[in-house]
Amino acid sequence: MxxxxxxxxxxxxxxxxxxxxxxxxxxxxxxxxxxxxxxxxxxxxxxxxxxxxxxxxxxxxxxxxxxxxxxxxxxxxxxxxxxxxxxxxxxxxxxxxxxxxxxxxxxxxxxxxxxxxxxxxxxxxxxxxxxxxxxxxxxxxxxxxxxxxxxxxxxxxxxxxxxxxxxxxxxxxxxxxxxxxxxxxxxxxxxxxxxxxxxxxxxxxxxxxxxxxxxxxxxxxxxxxxxxxxxxxxxxxxxxxxxxxxxxxxxxxxxxxxxxxxxxxxxxxxxxxxxxxxxxxxxxxxxxSDLRPPLRFPDRRCFLACRTRTLYIEGRGPTPFVGERINPTARKKLAESIKNGDFGPVIKEAEEQVRAGASILDVNVGVPGIDEASAMAKAVESIQRTVDVPLSIDSSNPEAIEAGLKYFCGRAIINSVDGSKDKLEKILPLARRYGAALIGLTLDESGIPESAEKRLKVAQKIVEYAEKYGIDRNFIFIDCLCLAAGVHQNQAIETLKAISLIKKELGVKTVLGISNISHGLPFRKTLNAAFLSMAIKEGLDLPIIDPLSPEVIGALRASDLLTDRDERGEYYVFSGRVEKTSEKTL
Amino acid sequence: MxxxxxxxxxxxxxxxxxxxxxxxxxxxxxxxxxxxxxxxxxxxxxxxxxxxxxxxxxxxxxxxxxxxxxxxxxxxxxxxxxxxxxxxxxxxxxxxxxxxxxxxxxxxxxxxxxxxxxxxxxxxxxxxxxxxxxxxxxxxxxxxxxxxxxxxxxxxxxxxxxxxxxxxxxxxxxxxxxxxxxxxxxxxxxxxxxxxxxxxxxxxxxxxxxxxxxxxxxxxxxxxxxxxxxxxxxxxxxxxxxxxxxxxxxxxxxxxxxxxxxxxxxxxxxxxxxxxxxxxxxxxxxxxSDLRPPLRFPDRRCFLACRTRTLYIEGRGPTPFVGERINPTARKKLAESIKNGDFGPVIKEAEEQVRAGASILDVNVGVPGIDEASAMAKAVESIQRTVDVPLSIDSSNPEAIEAGLKYFCGRAIINSVDGSKDKLEKILPLARRYGAALIGLTLDESGIPESAEKRLKVAQKIVEYAEKYGIDRNFIFIDCLCLAAGVHQNQAIETLKAISLIKKELGVKTVLGISNISHGLPFRKTLNAAFLSMAIKEGLDLPIIDPLSPEVIGALRASDLLTDRDERGEYYVFSGRVEKTSEKTL
Ligand SMILES: [Zn+2]
Ligand SMILES: [Zn+2]
Ligand SMILES: [Zn+2]
Missing domain, CATH: 3.20.20.330 (Homocysteine-binding-like domain)
Incomplete structure (x- = not known):
C-alpha cells in the first residue's frame, strides 16, 4: 500500500x-x-x-x-x-x-x-x-x-x-x-x-x-x-x-x-x-457508521518548531528573529573553542540570545579543518539541552546540514540553498527528508545579480526546483542578500526592493541577515537599526540580527509598532532590550 | 507696461x-x-x-x-x-x-x-x-x-x-x-x-x-x-x-x-x-546685434534660501532637515522667556541646532496672550543675527506669518496652510507676495482623513488652490501628518503610504514632523529613529526633527547612506552626531 x-x-x-x-x-x-x-x-x-x-x-x-x-x-x-x-x-x-x-x-x-x-x-x-x-x-x-x-x-x-x-x-x-x-x-x-x-x-x-x-x-x-x-x-x-x-x-x-x-x-x-x-x-x-469522513483542508501556514513549541511566521504579530551570534566567522575565540570541542561558549551565546528575545538561533560551526558534521551534531545537542527554540542549520557542507537536521528535535530551517543546480540537488532532498524549512539565497553560479528583478529570477528558480521536490513554497524563505553599504552603496535599495517584489510575485517568505550592511563601516549598530526598520516596512518576515544589540532590538520593536504588528504596543513597551537602549540614550 | x-x-x-x-x-x-x-x-x-x-x-x-x-x-x-x-x-x-x-x-x-x-x-x-x-x-x-x-x-x-x-x-x-x-x-x-x-x-x-x-x-x-x-x-x-x-x-x-x-x-x-x-x-x-536672445528654460528646482546660501531640496544628496526645537509648546521655560521678550533661549536653540546640522530652523513663538506678530519679528531678527539658515515660519496666525516672512532675508517656508478654504485664502497671498515655499497639511474642515487616498485628495486641493495663486507645486511641501502611534497605531503605515502616493501623484515635495509619532510612549527616540528611517525610504524630502537627538540624526545619516543619498558615505562617517550615538551605544 x-x-x-x-x-x-x-x-x-x-x-x-x-x-x-x-x-x-x-x-x-x-x-x-x-x-x-x-x-x-x-x-x-x-x-x-x-x-x-x-x-x-x-x-x-x-x-x-x-x-x-x-x-x-x-x-x-x-x-x-x-x-x-x-x-x-x-x-x-x-x-x-x-x-x-x-x-x-x-x-x-x-x-x-x-x-x-x-x-x-x-x-x-x-x-x-x-x-x-x-x-x-x-x-x-x-x-x-x-x-x-x-x-x-x-x-x-x-x-x-x-x-x-x-x-x-x-x-x-x-x-x-x-x-x-x-x-x-x-x-x-x-x-x-x-x-x-x-x-x-x-x-x-x-x-x-x-x-x-x-x-x-x-x-x-x-x-x-x-x-x-x-x-x-x-x-x-x-x-x-x-x-x-x-x-x-x-x-x-x-x-x-x-x-x-x-x-x-x-x-x-x-x-x-x-x-x-x-x-x-x-x-x-x-x-x-453514518458520519461522513472529515474534510482536512490544507493549512499552509509557515512554521518552525522546537520540541515544545510551534513558531508561526505569518507576517502578523511581532516579527520573529534569528539570533546570528553562533557563528565562528571573524570570532577567533569562538572558533577556537568549537575546534577544541568545547561547546560552553556556544551554549552561552544560545542562552544570552534567547534571553534577549531571539525566536530562532542560527547555528554555524564552520571552522576550517574540523569535522563539521560532528561539530554540528554536538552544537545542536548542546543547544537543545539549554534552550528550546527552533534552529537555523547554517552550513555550506551538506553532511553538516544533515547532522543538524537529524539531531534537532523540531522543525529547523536550512541556511542555505542557492540557485545553483549542484546545491539544489544536494540540499533539497535533505529538506524533504527532515521536513525542514528552507532559506534560498538569490545567487547562483554567476554570482549575486545586481537588480531586484534578476534576484527575483533566481528566487523563482529555487522555488520551482523546491516544489519539484515536494517542498511547499510557503516554507521557503528567500534571502535577497544584503551587501556591505560601504562598498555597494546602491545595493541596499535594490535589496529592499527585492524583498517586496519577491514576496509579491512568488508568495514566499523573506529572510535577511542585517548586519552585513554595515560591514567595514563605523557605527555599525546605527546603520543596522536603520536598515532593519526599512526592511520591516518593506515586509521582511524574518530578520537575522544580533539580539545583544539594544539599538537593533529597539529598531525591531519600534518597527513592529509602526507597522501595526504589535497590537497593544506590549512588545515595544515591555521589551527589556528597548528599555536598555533607552537608558543609554535618553 | x-x-x-x-x-x-x-x-x-x-x-x-x-x-x-x-x-x-x-x-x-x-x-x-x-x-x-x-x-x-x-x-x-x-x-x-x-x-x-x-x-x-x-x-x-x-x-x-x-x-x-x-x-x-x-x-x-x-x-x-x-x-x-x-x-x-x-x-x-x-x-x-x-x-x-x-x-x-x-x-x-x-x-x-x-x-x-x-x-x-x-x-x-x-x-x-x-x-x-x-x-x-x-x-x-x-x-x-x-x-x-x-x-x-x-x-x-x-x-x-x-x-x-x-x-x-x-x-x-x-x-x-x-x-x-x-x-x-x-x-x-x-x-x-x-x-x-x-x-x-x-x-x-x-x-x-x-x-x-x-x-x-x-x-x-x-x-x-x-x-x-x-x-x-x-x-x-x-x-x-x-x-x-x-x-x-x-x-x-x-x-x-x-x-x-x-x-x-x-x-x-x-x-x-x-x-x-x-x-x-x-x-x-x-x-x-547679430545674436539671438538667450533662451531661459524654466528651472523648477525646489529651494529655500537664507542671505548667504541657497538650499536645494531635490531628493539627491543628504536629506536636509528642519530643527523643531524653537517651539514653546510644552516647554514652559521657553514660553516664559518669549513672553518676557527675552530671545536669548531662542538664540541658544538656534545655535545648537545649526551646530548639530539643521539645514532649516522652524520658528514658532505661539505663546498664548502675546503679540505673536511682534514676537515673530523679533525672533526672526534675533535668529538671523546669530545663524544663517533658511527658516520655517510656523504659526496659525497670518499676521505672525507675514512678520516672519517680511523680516527674514531669504526664502522662508510657511508652516503651514491646510485644505480649509479660509486658511488657503489667507495664507496663499502671503506665500506669493514674499516668494515663500509652503507646507500644506493634509487636513481640512472635517479633520485628518484616515486613509492615504483621502489625504491625497486634500493635498490635491491645496496644490490646485496654490497654483491658482501662481505658486508652483514644486515649492509645495505636503505634510502627511504623523499621529501618535500609541493611540492611532494603524496610522503610521497610512502616513508612510501617503508620502509615496502624494509624491507620485502630485509631484510635490513632502515634509513630516517625526517626533509626534512617539507622543505618550516611552523610549521616544528609538521610535522616532525607526519611523524616520522608514519615511526616508518612502521618499520623505524634508523631516522635521530634534537635531539634538543623536539617535535620530544617526538614523537620518544611516538612511541617507542606505538610500544612496550620501555618495561617499561622508555624511554618515563624519557626522559628529552619529559619532556621539555610537560612543554611547557601542
Ligand atoms: Zn495501545
Ligand atoms: Zn494504551
Ligand atoms: Zn556704477
Missing part, C-alpha cells in the same frame, strides 16, 4: 482500528510482566483469536502484536535475537486473521529508553532498532505502519525517519499525552502533529494514557495543525488499579459517544488502546 | 540699456560730492543731453536720473522735501529724450544706510522710502523700474516689495558684487537671483563694482538660478583713482567682446555702469 492510497481511503471513509491487544491477552491469562510478543511464537492462536474478535466487532485495520518487538525493548527480556521472528510471525498471524478485506498495520512502540540528551540512548541506535523492526514488518507483508504510544517526539522522529527509509509507506504516528496536554518530554499536540506531518507522516494522532474525554482536548489542539489526517485511539478511561489489577471504567456506549465527537473535530481514524475491548470497537464502529 | 510685456520683448531681442549717467555728468562739470539728481531741476538739459547721446549710441532703455532720489539718501543733502519733484522731473526729462521708441526705466538705488540688524535703518523705513519713490516714478510715467547697485539683499527685498505694491510692474533687480563673488553683506549671485525671482522680479542681474571680466564669473553663478531673465551692466573695468580722479581703463571694443560672452551665458539685458560712455554702448549694441 502506498501513502497516497491510505489518503484516498480516508477521503472516502472513517477508518476503524482495533482495540487493545494487551488487555485481551492479559484477560486470557498472560501474566503481568511477561513479554506479550513472545506469544507470536509460543501461543499464536491466542493472538489470532484477539484479531478475529476485533474484526468481527468491525475493525477495518488490525495491529500486529509487535508493539515491543524492537531490539532495544526485547533486550530487556534477553530475546534480542528474536526480533526478526517475532515481527515476521506477528504479521503472518494478523494476515491470516485479516484476509484481504482487513488491513494489517505493523505496530511499532517505544524502545523504553530515553534518547540523548534526555537519556543515554543515542538517536542513531534508536533509529537502527526502528529501521530493523520496520524492515521485518514490511517484508512480512504489513500494509502500513503505526508508530504509537510515543511520549518523546525525538524518539518518534527516529522511528518515522526509519520507516520512511522504505519508501512511500503509509505511516500513522501516534504520540501519547499527559493530563497537562503535553507528552512527558514536553511536546504539545500541535507541535508534534506539525513536525511529524512535515516529515511525511500520513496520519498523526494520539493513543493510550488518556480516556476519551481527556483525548478530546488533545484532539482540538492537534486539529490546529491543519491539513494532515488525524487519528485517535484513547484508553477506555483512566486506569484504575484496584488490588494490583488495572481496570478501565468507560463503557462501550460512552466511548462511542466520544468517537462521534472526535470525528466532528476532524479525526479520520478511530480505535482504542488499553482497556478497550471488541465491545468498545463494535460500539464505536456503529456510532460513526 | 506690464511685466509680461517686458518678458515678451526679451524673448524677441537682447535689450540694450544705457551707460553711466554720473560719469557723463561729472565729465560735463558736475562737481564730485554734489547731488546728481539736483540737476533734474537745476540743469535738466545736461541730463537730457546724456540721455540723447545714449539713445543715439543704440540704447533701447534709458534710466532716469533718480538713482539717489529716495527720501533717506536725499536727507543727507538736506533735500528730503524734493523727493517728488526730483523723481517727476527725471521721468519727464527721460521721456522727452526717449520719445515713444525708447523705454524709460525709473532708477532706484540704495538708501546709503544698512538695514537692521546690520545697521540701524528699519526694514519698514526703507520700504516706505522705496515705495514713495517708486510711486512717483510710476505716476510720472516710467515704463519699468530698475532697482540697482544694491549691496544688501535685505534692502533689495524692501525695494522690490515696495515696487510690487503698484501691481504687475516690470522690475529689474540688480545687485552689486565684490571681487570675492558676493555682495558686501554676503549674498552670492545664485541666492540673490533665486530669492528675488521668487519674489516677483522680472529680471535679475548685476551692475557696477566690477568690470566685464569679473562680471562674467558672477553671471555664471547667477545663471545657475535658471528660469529668470538676467541683466548685466558692469563698470568699464575697475576704477583707477589717479590724482583723485576716477578713470576706467576698459575700451569700448573690450566691453563689446565681453557683452557677447555675457549673452552667450544667458544675459538678456546689457548696458553699462560707472565709466561706460556712449561709445561703449555703441560698441556693445553693434556687437550683440
Amino acid at each position: 502506498k501513502s497516497s492510497e491510505l489518503i484516498e481511503l480516508l477521503k472516502e471513509k472513517i477508518l476503524i482500528f482495533d482495540g487493545a491487544m494487551g488487555t485481551m491477552l492479559f484477560k486470557n491469562g498472560l501474566s503481568p510482566g511477561s513479554c506479550p510478543e513472545l506469544l507470536n511464537i509460543e501461543f499464536p492462536n491466542a493472538v489470532e483469536n484477539v484479531h478475529r474478535l476485533y474484526i468481527n466487532a468491525g475493525a477495518e485495520v488490525i495491529e500486529t502484536n509487535t508493539f515491543g518487538a524492537n531490539r532495544i525493548k526485547l533486550s530487556a527480556f534477553g530475546i534480542a535475537d528474536k526480533v526478526k521472528e517475532l515481527n515476521y510471525r506477528a504479521v503472518e498471524i494478523a494476515r491470516k486473521a485479516a484476509g484481504t478485506k482487513v488491513l494489517v498495520a505493523g505496530s511499532i512502540g517505544p524502545t523504553g529508553k530515553l534518547i540523548f540528551p534526555l537519556g543515554d540512548l543515542s538517536f542513531d541506535e534508536a533509529y537502527a532498532a526502528f529501521k530493523e523492526q520496520a524492515g521485518y514488518l514490511l517484508e512480512a507483508g504489513a500494509d502500513l505502519i503505526i508508530i504509537e504510544t510515543m511520549s518523546d517526539l525525538q524518539e518518534m522522529r527516529a522511528a518515522l525517519l526509519a520507516v520512511k527509509e522504505f519508501g512511500d509507506i503509509p505511516v500513522i504516528c501516534q504520540m501519547t499525552y499527559e493530563k497537562n496536554g503535553r507528552t512527558i518530554t514536553g511536546s504539545d499536540p500541535e507541535t508534534a502533529a506539525r513536525v511529524l506531518s512535515a516529515m511525511g507522516a500520513t496520519v498523526v494522532g494520539l493513543n493510550c494514557s488518556l480516556g476519551p474525554e481527556e483525548a478530546i482536548e488533545i484532539i482540538k489542539k492537534m486539529a490546529r495543525a491543519g491539513g494532515v489526517y488525524l487519528s485517535a485511539q484513547p484508553n477506555a478511561g483512566l486506569p484504575d488499579t484496584k488490588g494490583g489489577v488495572e481496570s478501565y471504567a468507560v463503557t462501550p456506549e460512552y466511548m462511542a459517544k466520544y468517537a462521534r465527537e472526535m470525528v466532528r473535530l476532524g479525526v479520520s481514524v478511530v480505535g482504542g488502546c488499553c482497556g478497550t475491548t471488541p465491545e468498545h470497537i463494535k460500539a464505536i464502529s456503529e456510532a460513526v | 506690464k511685466s509680461s510685456e517686458l518678458i515678451e520683448l526679451l524673448k524677441e531681442k537682447i535689450l540694450i540699456f544705457d551707460g553711466a549717467m554720473g560719469t557723463m555728468l561729472f565729465k560735463n562739470g558736475l562737481s564730485p560730492g554734489s547731488c546728481p539728481e539736483l540737476l533734474n531741476i537745476e540743469f535738466p538739459n545736461a541730463v537730457e543731453n546724456v540721455h540723447r547721446l545714449y539713445i543715439n549710441a543704440g540704447a533701447e532703455v534709458i534710466e532716469t536720473n533718480t538713482f539717489g532720489a529716495n527720501r533717506i539718501k536725499l536727507s543727507a543733502f538736506g533735500i528730503a522735501d524734493k523727493v517728488k519733484e526730483l523723481n517727476y522731473r527725471a521721468v519727464e526729462i527721460a521721456r522727452k529724450a526717449a520719445g515713444t521708441k525708447v523705454l524709460v526705466a525709473g532708477s532706484i538705488g540704495p538708501t546709503g544706510k544698512l538695514i537692521f540688524p546690520l545697521g540701524d535703518l528699519s526694514f519698514d523705513e526703507a520700504y516706505a522710502a522705496f515705495k514713495e519713490q517708486a510711486g512717483y516714478l510710476l505716476e510720472a510715467g516710467a515704463d519699468l523700474i530698475i532697482i540697482e547697485t544694491m549691496s544688501d539683499l535685505q534692502e533689495m527685498r524692501a525695494a522690490l516689495l515696495a515696487v510690487k505694491e503698484f501691481g504687475d510692474i516690470p522690475v529689474i533687480c540688480q545687485m552689486t558684487y565684490e571681487k570675492n563673488g558676493r555682495t558686501i553683506t554676503g549674498s552670492d549671485p545664485e541666492t540673490a537671483a533665486r530669492v528675488l525671482s521668487a519674489m516677483g522680479a522680472t529680471v535679475v542681474g548685476l551692475n557696477c563694482s566690477l568690470g566685464p571680466e569679473e562680471a562674467i564669473e558672477i553671471i555664471k553663478k547667477m545663471a545657475r538660478a535658471g528660469g529668470v531673465y538676467l541683466s548685466a551692466q558692469p563698470n568699464a573695468g575697475l576704477p583707477d583713482t589717479k590724482g583723485g580722479v576716477e578713470s576706467y581703463a576698459v575700451t569700448p571694443e573690450y566691453m563689446a567682446k565681453y557683452a557677447r560672452e555675457m549673452v552667450r551665458l544667458g544675459v538678456s539685458v546689457v548696458g553699462g555702469c560707472c565709466g561706460t560712455t556712449p561709445e561703449h554702448i555703441k560698441a556693445i549694441s553693434e556687437a550683440v
Whole structure:
C-alpha cells in the first residue's frame, strides 16, 4: 500500500482500528510482566483469536502484536535475537486473521529508553532498532505502519525517519499525552502533529494514557495543525488499579459517544488502546457508521518548531528573529573553542540570545579543518539541552546540514540553498527528508545579480526546483542578500526592493541577515537599526540580527509598532532590550 | 507696461540699456560730492543731453536720473522735501529724450544706510522710502523700474516689495558684487537671483563694482538660478583713482567682446555702469546685434534660501532637515522667556541646532496672550543675527506669518496652510507676495482623513488652490501628518503610504514632523529613529526633527547612506552626531 492510497481511503471513509491487544491477552491469562510478543511464537492462536474478535466487532485495520518487538525493548527480556521472528510471525498471524478485506498495520512502540540528551540512548541506535523492526514488518507483508504510544517526539522522529527509509509507506504516528496536554518530554499536540506531518507522516494522532474525554482536548489542539489526517485511539478511561489489577471504567456506549465527537473535530481514524475491548470497537464502529469522513483542508501556514513549541511566521504579530551570534566567522575565540570541542561558549551565546528575545538561533560551526558534521551534531545537542527554540542549520557542507537536521528535535530551517543546480540537488532532498524549512539565497553560479528583478529570477528558480521536490513554497524563505553599504552603496535599495517584489510575485517568505550592511563601516549598530526598520516596512518576515544589540532590538520593536504588528504596543513597551537602549540614550 | 510685456520683448531681442549717467555728468562739470539728481531741476538739459547721446549710441532703455532720489539718501543733502519733484522731473526729462521708441526705466538705488540688524535703518523705513519713490516714478510715467547697485539683499527685498505694491510692474533687480563673488553683506549671485525671482522680479542681474571680466564669473553663478531673465551692466573695468580722479581703463571694443560672452551665458539685458560712455554702448549694441536672445528654460528646482546660501531640496544628496526645537509648546521655560521678550533661549536653540546640522530652523513663538506678530519679528531678527539658515515660519496666525516672512532675508517656508478654504485664502497671498515655499497639511474642515487616498485628495486641493495663486507645486511641501502611534497605531503605515502616493501623484515635495509619532510612549527616540528611517525610504524630502537627538540624526545619516543619498558615505562617517550615538551605544 502506498501513502497516497491510505489518503484516498480516508477521503472516502472513517477508518476503524482495533482495540487493545494487551488487555485481551492479559484477560486470557498472560501474566503481568511477561513479554506479550513472545506469544507470536509460543501461543499464536491466542493472538489470532484477539484479531478475529476485533474484526468481527468491525475493525477495518488490525495491529500486529509487535508493539515491543524492537531490539532495544526485547533486550530487556534477553530475546534480542528474536526480533526478526517475532515481527515476521506477528504479521503472518494478523494476515491470516485479516484476509484481504482487513488491513494489517505493523505496530511499532517505544524502545523504553530515553534518547540523548534526555537519556543515554543515542538517536542513531534508536533509529537502527526502528529501521530493523520496520524492515521485518514490511517484508512480512504489513500494509502500513503505526508508530504509537510515543511520549518523546525525538524518539518518534527516529522511528518515522526509519520507516520512511522504505519508501512511500503509509505511516500513522501516534504520540501519547499527559493530563497537562503535553507528552512527558514536553511536546504539545500541535507541535508534534506539525513536525511529524512535515516529515511525511500520513496520519498523526494520539493513543493510550488518556480516556476519551481527556483525548478530546488533545484532539482540538492537534486539529490546529491543519491539513494532515488525524487519528485517535484513547484508553477506555483512566486506569484504575484496584488490588494490583488495572481496570478501565468507560463503557462501550460512552466511548462511542466520544468517537462521534472526535470525528466532528476532524479525526479520520478511530480505535482504542488499553482497556478497550471488541465491545468498545463494535460500539464505536456503529456510532460513526453514518458520519461522513472529515474534510482536512490544507493549512499552509509557515512554521518552525522546537520540541515544545510551534513558531508561526505569518507576517502578523511581532516579527520573529534569528539570533546570528553562533557563528565562528571573524570570532577567533569562538572558533577556537568549537575546534577544541568545547561547546560552553556556544551554549552561552544560545542562552544570552534567547534571553534577549531571539525566536530562532542560527547555528554555524564552520571552522576550517574540523569535522563539521560532528561539530554540528554536538552544537545542536548542546543547544537543545539549554534552550528550546527552533534552529537555523547554517552550513555550506551538506553532511553538516544533515547532522543538524537529524539531531534537532523540531522543525529547523536550512541556511542555505542557492540557485545553483549542484546545491539544489544536494540540499533539497535533505529538506524533504527532515521536513525542514528552507532559506534560498538569490545567487547562483554567476554570482549575486545586481537588480531586484534578476534576484527575483533566481528566487523563482529555487522555488520551482523546491516544489519539484515536494517542498511547499510557503516554507521557503528567500534571502535577497544584503551587501556591505560601504562598498555597494546602491545595493541596499535594490535589496529592499527585492524583498517586496519577491514576496509579491512568488508568495514566499523573506529572510535577511542585517548586519552585513554595515560591514567595514563605523557605527555599525546605527546603520543596522536603520536598515532593519526599512526592511520591516518593506515586509521582511524574518530578520537575522544580533539580539545583544539594544539599538537593533529597539529598531525591531519600534518597527513592529509602526507597522501595526504589535497590537497593544506590549512588545515595544515591555521589551527589556528597548528599555536598555533607552537608558543609554535618553 | 506690464511685466509680461517686458518678458515678451526679451524673448524677441537682447535689450540694450544705457551707460553711466554720473560719469557723463561729472565729465560735463558736475562737481564730485554734489547731488546728481539736483540737476533734474537745476540743469535738466545736461541730463537730457546724456540721455540723447545714449539713445543715439543704440540704447533701447534709458534710466532716469533718480538713482539717489529716495527720501533717506536725499536727507543727507538736506533735500528730503524734493523727493517728488526730483523723481517727476527725471521721468519727464527721460521721456522727452526717449520719445515713444525708447523705454524709460525709473532708477532706484540704495538708501546709503544698512538695514537692521546690520545697521540701524528699519526694514519698514526703507520700504516706505522705496515705495514713495517708486510711486512717483510710476505716476510720472516710467515704463519699468530698475532697482540697482544694491549691496544688501535685505534692502533689495524692501525695494522690490515696495515696487510690487503698484501691481504687475516690470522690475529689474540688480545687485552689486565684490571681487570675492558676493555682495558686501554676503549674498552670492545664485541666492540673490533665486530669492528675488521668487519674489516677483522680472529680471535679475548685476551692475557696477566690477568690470566685464569679473562680471562674467558672477553671471555664471547667477545663471545657475535658471528660469529668470538676467541683466548685466558692469563698470568699464575697475576704477583707477589717479590724482583723485576716477578713470576706467576698459575700451569700448573690450566691453563689446565681453557683452557677447555675457549673452552667450544667458544675459538678456546689457548696458553699462560707472565709466561706460556712449561709445561703449555703441560698441556693445553693434556687437550683440547679430545674436539671438538667450533662451531661459524654466528651472523648477525646489529651494529655500537664507542671505548667504541657497538650499536645494531635490531628493539627491543628504536629506536636509528642519530643527523643531524653537517651539514653546510644552516647554514652559521657553514660553516664559518669549513672553518676557527675552530671545536669548531662542538664540541658544538656534545655535545648537545649526551646530548639530539643521539645514532649516522652524520658528514658532505661539505663546498664548502675546503679540505673536511682534514676537515673530523679533525672533526672526534675533535668529538671523546669530545663524544663517533658511527658516520655517510656523504659526496659525497670518499676521505672525507675514512678520516672519517680511523680516527674514531669504526664502522662508510657511508652516503651514491646510485644505480649509479660509486658511488657503489667507495664507496663499502671503506665500506669493514674499516668494515663500509652503507646507500644506493634509487636513481640512472635517479633520485628518484616515486613509492615504483621502489625504491625497486634500493635498490635491491645496496644490490646485496654490497654483491658482501662481505658486508652483514644486515649492509645495505636503505634510502627511504623523499621529501618535500609541493611540492611532494603524496610522503610521497610512502616513508612510501617503508620502509615496502624494509624491507620485502630485509631484510635490513632502515634509513630516517625526517626533509626534512617539507622543505618550516611552523610549521616544528609538521610535522616532525607526519611523524616520522608514519615511526616508518612502521618499520623505524634508523631516522635521530634534537635531539634538543623536539617535535620530544617526538614523537620518544611516538612511541617507542606505538610500544612496550620501555618495561617499561622508555624511554618515563624519557626522559628529552619529559619532556621539555610537560612543554611547557601542
Ligand atoms: Zn494504551
Ligand atoms: Zn495501545
Ligand atoms: Zn556704477
